[in-house]
Amino acid sequence: MQQDRYSLPQRWLHWIIAALVLPALAAGALFFALGFGGLKDTFGMETTNALYKYHKTAGVLVLALMLLRLVLRIRLGAPPKLESLTPQERILSTGVQHLLYLALFAVPTLGWAATAAGGYPVEFFSWKLPGLIAKNPPLAEVLFALHGLAALAVLGLLALHIAGALRHWLIKKDGVMRRMSLFG
Numbered sequence: 001m002q003q004d005r006y007s008l009p010q011r012w013l014h015w016i017i018a019a020l021v022l023p024a025l026a027a028g029a030l031f032f033a034l035g036f037g038g039l040k041d042t043f044g045m046e047t048t049n050a051l052y053k054y055h056k057t058a059g060v061l062v063l064a065l066m067l068l069r070l071v072l073r074i075r076l077g078a079p080p081k082l083e084s085l086t087p088q089e090r091i092l093s094t095g096v097q098h099l100l101y102l103a104l105f106a107v108p109t110l111g112w113a114a115t116a117a118g119g120y121p122v123e124f125f126s127w128k129l130p131g132l133i134a135k136n137p138p139l140a141e142v143l144f145a146l147h148g149l150a151a152l153a154v155l156g157l158l159a160l161h162i163a164g165a166l167r168h169w170l171i172k173k174d175g176v177m178r179r180m181s182l183f184g
């Protein structure tokens with residue numbers, strides 16, 4: 001690996017996972033705001049079912065790609081932090097990144113388990129994946145609540161993460177963005 005940026009597969013994984021997580025969060029926000037009934041009344045049955053199906057599909061893809069990403073992170077590591085980072089920036093960015101890893105495993109795992117415990121299909125495109133745990137509606141309620149809370153944590157962490165990245169890119173102009181960029 002070049003010493004000044006993440007390896008190409010790590011950079012691709014960063015942006016592919018970002019492109020899956022953001023729509024999954026947006027769909028989740030719709031589920032939260034309108035519920036299944038509200039969505040059905042607004043968009044119709046077909047679109048509502050597709051929203052759930054592709055929410056689950058994107059989430060399962062995130063889980064699989066995060067596993068690959070973790071293996072690469074352990075095997076290839078990360079380029080050393082830039083000298084331009086203050087000690088506070090180092091602590092904050094490392095903390096946020098580690099918590100993002102953790103949350104990006106927790107959210108889809110909880111979504112999968114909650115779906116199975118609710119007796120709903122764990123859809124992946126047009127396939128049905130094994131639920132892995134038995135139907136248990138009271139447990140599903142708890143797991144769905146945890147799924148929502150963990151997704152809220154992802155949202156908060158991403159706000160910090162993206163604000164930090166934009167500050168380095170547009171204000172400090174210190175090359176942090178290049179470490180993860182697919183260009184140049």
Ligand code: HEM
Pocket residue numbers: 014017018019021022073078093097100101104158161162165166176177178179180181
């Ligand atoms: C506009 C959106 C985003 C920008 C500009 C951005 C930018 C960056 C940059 C520049 C880095 C490298 C930081 C460093 O070298 O220390 C990074 C790392 C990281 N980003 Fe993002 N990011 C964005 C969105 C996201 C999203 C949506 C996620 C999660 C779904 C995410 C998760 C991560 C993680 C976990 C790392 C740590 C990488 C590692 O150590 O393996 N980022 N991001």
Ligand code: HEM
Pocket residue numbers: 020021024025027028029031032035036052055056057058059060062107108109111112115122123144145147148149151152154
């Ligand atoms: C990155 C991955 C994921 C994100 C960011 C995410 C985010 C969210 C959010 C914010 C909600 C709304 C929570 C609420 O209503 O309290 C939600 C609901 C839901 N999620 Fe996910 N989710 C992800 C993965 C998954 C996976 C993998 C599955 C199942 C295989 C899943 C199944 C569901 C279902 C069925 C609901 C509706 C819950 C309800 O209507 O009460 N999610 N998700």
